[in-house]
Amino acid sequence: MAFNFRVPAIMASALAVGLAAQNVSTDPSEIDKTIENLQHISIELNQALKTLEAHLDDAVAHYDSGYRVGRLHIPGADAELTAGDGNVRRADVRKLMLARLLAVRSPGYNPAPLVDMDHLQNLILEAHTRMEGSGPATRRLLLVSARDLSRQEEAQWKSKHQQLVKARAAAEDATRRAILALPIDLPEADSSEASKVKALELIAGNGAEVATRDRKLPQPGSQEKPLKQDQLQNVAMTLPLRWERQRHITLVREPAYRIALTDPGIEDRKGRRLLYQEEWVQRGVTIVEMTRWRVAVDPATGQHSLVKRYRPSKQRGDIDDPSELWDRDYLWRLEPLEDSGEPLAVEVESALSEVAHKREQLRAAVEDYKNTVRTALARNDQLQAAGNQVVPDAALAPQLREKLFAIRGHLGRAPAILQAEEEVESALQDLSESVQALESLAAWANRVTLDEEKPPTKLAASEWQTLQERSDDEIDLAANVKAEASAALPPDLSTAQAKFPALQNDAIVRISRQPSRGPATALRCTQEIWRLGLASRSGRRIERIVTLIAIDSKTGIQRVLGVGTQYYSVGPHDVLEEIFDEFSAQEVSLRSIQP
Numbered sequence: 001m002a003f004n005f006r007v008p009a010i011m012a013s014a015l016a017v018g019l020a021a022q023n024v025s026t027d028p029s030e031i032d033k034t035i036e037n038l039q040h041i042s043i044e045l046n047q048a049l050k051t052l053e054a055h056l057d058d059a060v061a062h063y064d065s066g067y068r069v070g071r072l073h074i075p076g077a078d079a080e081l082t083a084g085d086g087n088v089r090r091a092d093v094r095k096l097m098l099a100r101l102l103a104v105r106s107p108g109y110n111p112a113p114l115v116d117m118d119h120l121q122n123l124i125l126e127a128h129t130r131m132e133g134s135g136p137a138t139r140r141l142l143l144v145s146a147r148d149l150s151r152q153e154e155a156q157w158k159s160k161h162q163q164l165v166k167a168r169a170a171a172e173d174a175t176r177r178a179i180l181a182l183p184i185d186l187p188e189a190d191s192s193e194a195s196k197v198k199a200l201e202l203i204a205g206n207g208a209e210v211a212t213r214d215r216k217l218p219q220p221g222s223q224e225k226p227l228k229q230d231q232l233q234n235v236a237m238t239l240p241l242r243w244e245r246q247r248h249i250t251l252v253r254e255p256a257y258r259i260a261l262t263d264p265g266i267e268d269r270k271g272r273r274l275l276y277q278e279e280w281v282q283r284g285v286t287i288v289e290m291t292r293w294r295v296a297v298d299p300a301t302g303q304h305s306l307v308k309r310y311r312p313s314k315q316r317g318d319i320d321d322p323s324e325l326w327d328r329d330y331l332w333r334l335e336p337l338e339d340s341g342e343p344l345a346v347e348v349e350s351a352l353s354e355v356a357h358k359r360e361q362l363r364a365a366v367e368d369y370k371n372t373v374r375t376a377l378a379r380n381d382q383l384q385a386a387g388n389q390v391v392p393d394a395a396l397a398p399q400l401r402e403k404l405f406a407i408r409g410h411l412g413r414a415p416a417i418l419q420a421e422e423e424v425e426s427a428l429q430d431l432s433e434s435v436q437a438l439e440s441l442a443a444w445a446n447r448v449t450l451d452e453e454k455p456p457t458k459l460a461a462s463e464w465q466t467l468q469e470r471s472d473d474e475i476d477l478a479a480n481v482k483a484e485a486s487a488a489l490p491p492d493l494s495t496a497q498a499k500f501p502a503l504q505n506d507a508i509v510r511i512s513r514q515p516s517r518g519p520a521t522a523l524r525c526t527q528e529i530w531r532l533g534l535a536s537r538s539g540r541r542i543e544r545i546v547t548l549i550a551i552d553s554k555t556g557i558q559r560v561l562g563v564g565t566q567y568y569s570v571g572p573h574d575v576l577e578e579i580f581d582e583f584s585a586q587e588v589s590l591r592s593i594q595p
Helices: 009-022 028-063 090-104 112-141 151-180 192-200 322-326 345-386 398-411 415-447 461-488 576-583
Strands: 067-069 072-074 209-211 232-234 248-254 257-262 273-283 287-297 304-309 313-316 497-499 507-514 522-532 541-552 558-569
Touching: 028 090, 028 112, 028 151, 028 304, 072 304, 090 112, 090 248, 090 257, 090 273, 090 287, 112 151, 248 322, 345 398, 345 415, 345 461, 345 558, 398 415, 398 507, 398 522, 398 541, 398 558, 415 461, 507 576, 522 576, 541 576
Parallel strands: none
Antiparallel strands: 067 072, 209 232, 248 257, 257 273, 273 287, 287 304, 287 313, 497 507, 507 522, 522 541, 541 558
């Protein structure tokens, strides 16, 4: 807000009257105290952060050199991260170290960095309180009575305001940098300065809110609209921090780069806490490279060590969609079943072969299902054409026609289609069971660690590594085939009305069951296709095709009983889904085709 203390006399008098009515006082000593408090908390925050960083640097230097077990040299937990291609900054390593310390914290294990972190969090909350309290003082400095508008007093108030703004800005900056040092999941930012801006939004205590994972916060100066209330979620950042087991937390979130840590809540045979550590790098637009390690923290010695490394893997995907990437190549974070014995190599080989066999069976079942639908659709078209009847969906693309015919056949309980579906579902179940059996065997590879001179397993470490990598590949192939099978089958039709916006780009499908007016073996349904049609002279338009169709549950024959078409003119920026939501309740008159 701009300041202009040289106001006309009339304006000054009006302002004075307004102030008198509000009974607002501007006490210089009160303003000085507010400035002093903000300056003091800034100094305390900066000093506490330096102390924390110094203690973390000492811990990293002490433990990252690793240690020896007989002839083996065991690397530190972050040794391979810091020896990488330079993506990891000193601040990232500190945050990893602090996160592991927090995960292992106990009444008997509370090293200096954790004490520093507690102090820092208390200061963050205190700074937040003082910054909130400085708001009224700042506003009062904007309300100056007419009698105080002499040159000398004008300069005094202007100086006070500048000091207060400067002190508040320094406190905000110190608070942001302190928050960035904590082991929390922050929204992605395009720069370190942008990260600081977002960090302050995470101060809880009063339930701070940030954008959900699938949407970024608006950048300063951008034209993006603010997020609505239902697009926000509360972030668990009530201070002091409490570590959550079984939680996958992204500690470093930079453009095209992530570092994540997971605490599975388990200990190894030596009483150390195991943690899963990951590095994700976006390579180009569609490839994400992932590197994973198991690390251990020994509360007795304080040692942070690398106990197992896994081969880097590459997947197609977007680093901003971690859920899909997390579901692939997951064997590294599995544990063998309790009370199970180490399998022989031949058992793992047999399980690998079984998964490959079941995968091919599922692929064959899907192909049979598609052929069944195509054959039934072709037969239906011939029968309708021979009887001079309207062919269902004749104007649609062949692939969409097949999907819609299969969905309606499922609704109408057509025997041939239901049987083909059941064969696919049975093959899906068989493949899932074979994958589960392989998982329990391949998880034994995780028992082989870097700090064992003699592996605790019968198979050598290299053999187990090879078997696990082959299992990962086989399970990945199985996941692809399962996804293809699920996409081929009809969507969930458990509700009376179903929408299928994913069947085709720029199209929405809605199918509604209708009361039957004919034989008990016939099902009637209303099908709507909403799609962007050809542009009219007046511009873009959306075409809505409504068809009433009867399905015979004995023969699977599908007949068109009525059809109607409605068009909606839309602007260049209108979205199909919004038009659907606005007009879908409107009725469309159907032209009767046959009884």
